[in-house]
Amino acid sequence: MLNMDERRIQTISQKALQALLYEVSASPKPGLVDRFNQGAHADMDFFTFMSSSAALSNYFDHCVTEGVNYSGQNPEELFQALRGLGIDAEKAMFKATDGVNTHKGLVFSLGIICAAASCCMMENESESVDTDTICAKISLMTQGLCMRELTFMNKSEGLTFGEKLYQKYGLKGIRGEVESGFPTVRNYSLPVLKKLKSMQTLHINDILVQVLLHLMRVNEDTNIVARHDLKTLKFVHYYSNQVLDSGGMLTPKGVEMVYEMDKEFIRRNISPGGSADLLAVTVMFDLLSQMN
Numbered sequence: 001m002l003n004m005d006e007r008r009i010q011t012i013s014q015k016a017l018q019a020l021l022y023e024v025s026a027s028p029k030p031g032l033v034d035r036f037n038q039g040a041h042a043d044m045d046f047f048t049f050m051s052s053s054a055a056l057s058n059y060f061d062h063c064v065t066e067g068v069n070y071s072g073q074n075p076e077e078l079f080q081a082l083r084g085l086g087i088d089a090e091k092a093m094f095k096a097t098d099g100v101n102t103h104k105g106l107v108f109s110l111g112i113i114c115a116a117a118s119c120c121m122m123e124n125e126s127e128s129v130d131t132d133t134i135c136a137k138i139s140l141m142t143q144g145l146c147m148r149e150l151t152f153m154n155k156s157e158g159l160t161f162g163e164k165l166y167q168k169y170g171l172k173g174i175r176g177e178v179e180s181g182f183p184t185v186r187n188y189s190l191p192v193l194k195k196l197k198s199m200q201t202l203h204i205n206d207i208l209v210q211v212l213l214h215l216m217r218v219n220e221d222t223n224i225v226a227r228h229d230l231k232t233l234k235f236v237h238y239y240s241n242q243v244l245d246s247g248g249m250l251t252p253k254g255v256e257m258v259y260e261m262d263k264e265f266i267r268r269n270i271s272p273g274g275s276a277d278l279l280a281v282t283v284m285f286d287l288l289s290q291m292n
């Protein structure tokens, strides 16, 4: 039987599911799956993401519980306990999507955030916990991850894209983002989300697309580099800047440019999947910060 505090902590997993659903629903997202089209993806659509999200809901509950179980203990052990859950969740995702990778990045990122948030809430005996505290815990949980899995990796076969891209370009991808406590979210996208929400005139859909553009102009998205190269990543940064300079989702001209950008990305087969993931992470931190 859960007591009041534990029931409250369990709502963290609902926020993770909401973050997944908000991310895929925001439209139009250049090159990504959304309510309007499949973006630069032949093998998945909006409904694939619904199936995947539903399949992951139990996983987030388990991560929250693990965070509670490991409160007051070594954060690195909490991370190790999560990895088995993450691998099982990836299997559940692939089963629900007939083998398509919809949420691999978010299984990793949101799983860690769920566990870190519940762990911090238990340790601080508080009903809410701020983003900096959760991110500091995440850094402790994952410290040494890049060195262990990228710098001193000693396998030469069966490398994931993330591992190959580190070897080729030195990009740390999602591991670097997590180990540093999500600096791209804390420094760029979360302040933009909070500012746009405080204006109280914009629809949440347009706010989310605008936040995505801000992410796309700075994020070292290994998903783009895996399909293309560093030049294409620079092109995405440049293009996102141009659209934001015209106002993005905040002006009629900017909105026109976002639709044009979607067509151009589909034509060029560009999918900013890493930025989509960080959009969901941004939403998650915002929802957690409103929990009190």
Ligand SMILES: CC(C)(COP(=O)(O)OP(=O)(O)OC[C@H]1O[C@@H](n2cnc3c(N)ncnc32)[C@H](O[C@H]2O[C@H](COP(=O)(O)OP(=O)(O)OP(=O)(O)O)[C@@H](O)[C@H]2O)[C@@H]1O)[C@@H](O)C(=O)NCCC(=O)NCCS
Binding pocket: 041, 082, 083, 084, 085, 086, 087, 090, 101, 102, 103, 104, 105, 106, 107, 108, 109, 111, 112, 160, 161, 162, 163, 172, 173, 174, 175, 177, 219, 220, 221, 222, 223, 226, 227, 271, 273, 274, 275, 277, 278
């Ligand atoms: C630790 C792992 C998650 C790392 O996996 P990997 O070595 O593959 O690492 P990365 O490539 O660096 O990243 C994995 C996914 O993270 C997303 N991502 C990339 N860059 C960033 C970034 N800068 N910030 C945030 N997130 C980022 C990205 O996910 C999105 O893309 C996915 C689609 O990818 P894919 O199918 O490869 O690409 P497509 O182009 O669509 O394929 P084709 O159509 O061309 O065939 C999608 O999922 C988005 O979410 C990266 O893909 C992992 O290996 C691991 O350890 N897993 C075990 C589970 C675990 O430990 N869990 C821990 C529990 S907390």
Ligand SMILES: Nc1ncnc2[nH]cnc12
Binding pocket: 023, 024, 031, 032, 033, 034, 039, 041, 102, 103, 271, 272, 273, 274, 276, 277
């Ligand atoms: N909406 C989306 N479209 C394509 N890849 C994604 N990865 C995470 N969200 C995505």
